[in-house]
Amino acid sequence: MKESKKYKAFSIDSDGTRHLIEADTIIIQLEEEEIEISLLPPHPVFQGKLTLTTGSAVRGREQERGAGTHFTIEPGASNVIHITPKKYAKGK
Numbered sequence: 001m002k003e004s005k006k007y008k009a010f011s012i013d014s015d016g017t018r019h020l021i022e023a024d025t026i027i028i029q030l031e032e033e034e035i036e037i038s039l040l041p042p043h044p045v046f047q048g049k050l051t052l053t054t055g056s057a058v059r060g061r062e063q064e065r066g067a068g069t070h071f072t073i074e075p076g077a078s079n080v081i082h083i084t085p086k087k088y089a090k091g092k
Contacts (some may be wrong), residue, residue: 004041007050033085054085 009026010018026037036053054071072084 004044004047007039009039030085035083035085052083 006024009021009023011021012018024038024040026039028035028037034054038051038053041047041049042051052071072086074082074084076082
């Protein structure tokens with residue numbers, strides 16, 4: 001079985017200069033929500049794919065399905081998608 005290779009990630013300045021980020025995971029904070037992006041695929045079969053995690057999975061799965069945070073994924077222009085985490089209460 002092939003070993004998974006960590007993805008390269010960069011921060012980009014307003015002038016377009018790239019700076020390599022040395023991390024296994026990146027967390028983007030949107031108000032009270034967080035989106036976690038793993039830079040290491042969870043299994044070699046997922047090499048080349050991004051894994052996004054939010055809500056209970058980020059906080060150690062303290063809340064299970066039915067409550068917590070879910071993604072809304074909307075197409076944008078051309079090759080863009082918009083990913084929005086939304087918090088849901090039990091029973092919704």
